[in-house]
Amino acid sequence: MKQRRISGLMLVRMMLLTLVLIAAIGAPLGFQPQGLPEVKAHAMKEQAAVGSATHKVNLATPQKVQTVNHSAVGTAAIPAALASAKPKKKVETSQETKKKTQGKTVYLTFDDGPSPHTDQVLEILRQEKVTGTFFVLGQQAKRYPEVIRRIVDAGHALGNHTYNHDYDALYDSFGHFWKQVKATEEVLREITGTRTPLVRAPGGTYGHFDKTYFSLLEQGGYKVFDWNVDSGDSKRKGVPADEIVSNVKNEKPQDQVIVLMHDGGGHEETVKALPEIIHYYKKLGYEFSTLSAEQKPVQFTLDRGIGKKNRPAPSAEWVASNVAPNAALFEPELPLTVEAGSVQMRLDAGEYEMLDGQYLAPVRTVMERLGAEVYWSEATQSAFIEWGEASVIADTRRGVLTAERKDGSVVEWEVRFDRKAQALWIPLRPLLEALNHPIVEAVSTATERRVSAL
């Protein structure tokens, strides 16, 4: 009811704005705000097989042109909003200055697993009530997915140690390294549902990473961790447990300790040494923690001679399409606030998604939270949306949204619908536009996601 009043008001406002603008800048800008769905408006198309065929399409009324001409109304109407319509993406900085952790912390890290030894390590950590970080190989994770689940379920952290640990491929070119990181990330995401930004280079970064490796991984949203205490458990085959323990004890203890150990196949001596290593740090008063993307990573200095390897640098195009958009995958999941027609509602993380810069959400969830009524017709495979004066049909067979305007005219938008878990997902921009509430601003920052429509 409230909606009805506002719709009329908004319509008038939209028209006024358009007129002011056309007067001010001469012609509408052909601008589409980034980060939002692009819509192909098929204004005044003959309404063929959709809905009631009683309305005639009126090609002549000027009012209708304003209503349906998206470049005039939806986007060019408010230049001030255009600037802010670009998603304001903040690069998340590792808050290095956030806190100088008081006291002493030890990060136990286990590389090359999972293997049959991993469950033994997990059992020891459980008994000692401490947590650690597992830098796993994609290849191994695929083989032992249930172990990956147990690692996560017990509260430990997962890191990415590339797919197969093959130095020749990994350090032959950055493209190879990247490919293995992404492949492992996908394996872990399939098992756990989340991605890990933590990366450890096989063999460590020294002598392997050049500036390109460091900078592109950082740009892609990853945190590369070396270590500052080497347990020496992989110096050669079968290093005995006492030697592993004394290697650890011989290192001068710093406040923040990252201990390198291995839980890959053949590391039963590490398993034997582990309880004593844990007791050692407990006695020294260390807290045990897991590595996280928020802390400053421990990294070896750059090997000055690494440039001699003459590795091919990836092209700018490759970086732009692979690395640059990758960091967004690690941004925190935020709720999305949608404002339209003076009503506001919220979609929690998981209730919407961003695909190719477009917000998508289930049409019923969105509309019912805005106070609309939604009906589904199995026979026509269409959703019927009634919101205030607006009446919109989402025809999934034809892939169009159809809006009937007050004057009897019909406007159509070509839309890609998506069916997921019984729900009909739809891009928000054409949906709101069809409902006569075009989006005027979209914000995407590290702390906020919001779509504002008229």
Ligand SMILES: [Zn+2]
């Ligand atoms: Zn390794």
